[in-house]
Structures are given as C-alpha cells and as structure tokens.
Amino acid sequence: MFYAYALRDGRLALQEADHDLSQALWIDLIQPGDAEMARLRDLGVPLPTLAEMEEIELSNRLYREDGLDYMTAVLPGENAAGDRVSMPVTFILSGARLVTVRHHSPRPFLTFPARAERSTLGCTSPDRLFSGLIEEIIARLADILEGVGRTLDQTTADIFQRRAVGAASDRLQAALQSVGREAETMARVRLALLTVERILAFHTAILDDRPEADRLRPVIRAQMRDVQALEEHGAFLGSRVSLAVDTTLGMINLQQNNTVRILSVIAALFLPPTLIASVYGMNFTNMPELDEPWGYAFALVLMGATTMGTWLFLRWKRWL
Template sequence: MLNLLRRTARGFVPQTVDADWRASDDAIWIDLVNPTAEEERAVEEAYGLDLPTREETKHLEPSSRLYQESGATFLTATLLARADEPHPVATPVTLVLANDVLITIRYEPLKAFTIFAERCAHAPVADGGEAALELLDAIVERSAEVLEQQSNLVHETSVAIFNRPPSTAFGPLLSDLARAQSITSTARKSLVSLSRLSSFAALAQEFQKDEGRRGHLTSIQHDIQALTEQSSFTSGHISFLLDAALGLINIEQNSIIKFFSVVAVVFLPPTLVASIYGMNFDLMPELKWAMGYPWALVLMVISGVAPFIWFKKKGWL
C-alpha cells in the first residue's frame, strides 16, 4: 500500500500504482506499508533511489542500517508493533530523507504512524524534514505510553504478589510479568535503535541547514535517553518481582512439605505400637490382659504427642 501526503491536501491520499504513476511535485511524505515490488520500483524510479527490501532490513547489521546514498539519508530502526495485542512483535522501519521528501517503509501497523497521520490532517507540515521530526516525536510518545502501561501493570502485579491471600495461584501473576518483560525488553531494543537513528539523522541536510530542527532533534535524543533509562528500571523491577514470586512459591512448597513430614513422623510411633500389638503372638501378656486395649490406645497417643511437643520445643513448627 502506498499513501501520499501532499502540501495542498489534509491527510493521506491512498495511491494506486501503475505504469503511469508519477510522484507529485508537492509530496511531503510517502508511506509504503508492506509494499509490493511494483510500488517500491515506482518510488525508486521517481526519486532515483535504491530502497532496501524487507529481507535486507532484517539482515542488516546495526551499523549498516544508517547510511547516505544518492544524496538521500537512509535511517532504519527496529520498532515495537502490536503492543496492545497478545503477541507484540519487533519490526524494521526505514525512513528515507530525499530532497525534502520523507519516505517510510514498514511492514506492520504502527500506532505512532496513525497518530501522526491524524495530526497532519489538522496541522500540515512544511516538508519531509519537519515530517520526519514530527514522526519521531510520535514514535517516542508511543514508546512512552507503552512503557507507562507496563510500569503500571508491574506496580499492580507487585501489590498483588505481596498482598495476595495464601491460596491465590501465582500462574496469572507470572504470566503478566512475563508479558510485561517481553514488551519492555522489546521497547528498550527499539529505543536503543532510535537513539542510533537520531544521532545519525543529524547528518541529513534537512536538519543541518536549520538550527531549530537540530535543536528539535536534540530534544528527541534526550527523550529517548530518558525512556531508555525508564525501560531499564522497569526491566529490573520485573526481574526482582519474578525472583520474589519464585521465592514465595518455594516458601509455600517448603511449608507444605514440612507439614506432611511432621504428620508422617507424628503418626509413625502409633503405627509402630499398632503393628506390635497386631502380631497376635500367644506369649504376648497384654493379649490376655483386660486393660490391654486401653493401654495400647494410650501408648499410641503418647507416642504421637511426644514427637509433636519435641518439634514445637525445637521451633520446627
């Protein structure tokens, strides 16, 4: 899919690419969403570029994702997608700045792009350089929103772990923590990628010729750094909660095992007494004794209570 944002239009205009398609002279932003080979080829011919394919962006080394070629600046980052869905993913996104036009290539629906497209419908941008900065702002804001959601979830899970009734299962809590850890680690990976991207973006001519835009880019870099630190803190908090939950599970299991061990030891002496008097030997004097049965019962009780009192005195219960 190819979407086009023009200076004279408010909002994206979907484009049908055919043999006669030509780029508009007042184009500001061309958004390629899971593009076909024909759409990529049309944009390449229009701007004289060699756009990276999906396979290339996946296998590029981090240092090779940022480069300048044919007068254009290519910036590829790994972003978090589908954060609100059960299975979030990391997806490569490429931003290309060429002749004051922003070209983006992505393969997943990204909420930051949707938010920025809606903003453009109400507050048009001047050119591709400004569009790139505003898009980076939207991506950083979306990352902050995701991290805040995970931070709140971790806090709620923390309260649930340390204030839960003894019979409450840990399974759902551990599942929430595992998902939060997955999203947070992916968000941190995305932020590190964005940090490299924003540093290299300063070399683009669209930013070098405007001091205000350079300042805007510096502000974005500071925001990315702050969010990276927040993601590291959240990840550490999650690791602590996972260790605490596993520790509490071990404590409960040890308590259960200790209970059954004590019960087994308490009932072992009475079982021994009952076994002795259940052998029915003719020469056992108690078998002919009128008080033999009550005596056996009393002996069983004493042999069971005595170990219990001893355990209690030792502090094992």
C-alpha cells in the same frame, strides 16, 4: 499497500491510491509488493527488502545512497495476525519526500498523520515531517514504559496481599506471568530506543547538508535527551522487573516450604503410632499382650499417647 500524504493548508492530506506519487510529501508503504516497489523505483527511490531491513550491521541500517538517506529502526507494533512483535521500519529521507517501509503496524504510524501539524516543527518539509514522526515514536515508547510501570505497581501490590493459600498459588502464578509479559515488552522498548538513538546520531551527522539544519539541530538534540532519559527509565523499570520476579519466586518458595513443613509434621505425628502398630503386627510367639483381653485397648491408648506427646514436643520446640 501504501498511503500517500500531500501537504494541504499546512496539514497532511491522504491522496487517492492512483494519484501522482510525485506530489506526495510522505509515502508510507506496508508490506510493499512488486507493483508498489516499481512505482517507487520510478520516483528514484529503490526500496530495501525485509531481509535487508533485518540485517543488524549498521552499514545496512544507516547509509546514504544516491542522495537518499536510509535509516532503519526496530519498533514494537502488531503484525497482521494481531500479535505483538518488534520489526524493522526503514525511513528513506530525501529533499522531496519521506518514504517509510514497514511490515507491521507500529501505533505512531496510525496516529501521526492526523496531528502531524501539531508536532514541534510541523510537517511542511520532509525533514520536519521526519522529525515529527520520530517525536511521535518517542512519545509512544514513553507511553509504553508508563504502562509497564503501572502494571508493575499493581502486580507487586497484589503479590504481598494476604489471601487464602489456594488463592495465593493462582495469584502468584498470574503475577509471574504478568511480570514476564512486561519484561518482554521492556525488551522491545529498549531495543527500539537503541535503534532510534542510532538514527538520530546518524541524522545529526548528515544534518549540515539540509537547508534547515540550524532549525532542526536543537530539536534533534532534545529528542536525543528524551531517548537517553527513557533509556534510564527503562533500566530502572528493568530492575523493578527483576525485583518483582525474585519476590514472586521467593513467595512461591515460602508457600512450598510451608506445605512441605505441614506434611513433615503430619508424618512425624503418625510415626510413633506406626511404630507401635508395626511392633504388635509381628508374628512372634512370646508376645503376652496379644493374649490379654486389654491388649487391643492398650495399643490404641499407647498410640494416642505417643501422638499427643509428639505434638506437645513440637509445640514446645516452636516447630508448629
């Protein structure tokens, strides 16, 4: 399927599916089929396949062919099943229109058409439209990083809360899972920032061929600075993720050590009584206490006294 937008009164307006695509300023294709690919070929815009878009070589992601500039970025979004994924999105820029090819749903492609005219350069030309869409993508990546930061603030605060031991175990496990999800989100965002930065560098190199090069160049430089700032912020959040993981694992180890310590103390307390019971459980003939009426009480008192003595010794050593 696809969405075609034309320029009306300085704003993007959605065209009907059967409308003449040659009048469209932006054509957004989602999982294009053979029919959509044929219609774009008739416009002189051959579309790359998903396999070609997923190639990691720069020559397959950033190139010029027959007057068309092909630029591919890997952006986070949702697939048809609603799962969070990172997949390639190809921008095909010409003097007449912007064509985007994607196989998932990054949020900027859903929000940008309604506010394209409010971007820095507006949407009156394909170059300005492309610049505005990149601006929307960068803003979305910044929002995701901000959300990761808020989640990390909440998670780290929850890790250090004092609660019951039973609740602490579940809390630490939930915190570790939350940090793991945010780490995965961070990885997707940092990959997107890297590919967007490459797109902007490529676009800057070919900008002299554009009629609005002087107007576009400062905006692209500003976007490059924004991407670099977000990359630094992403690195900072990455260190926070590592700290949160280390802290959570440390708390889990402390909790496990405390449990093992309690079990060790219990075993130490019952060691002397067990030894005494084992001695009097031996079947030797010459054991006088076995024939005395006070033998059973004597064994019980001896086991209790050794248990209390062991407990007092552990308290004196501050091992309890």
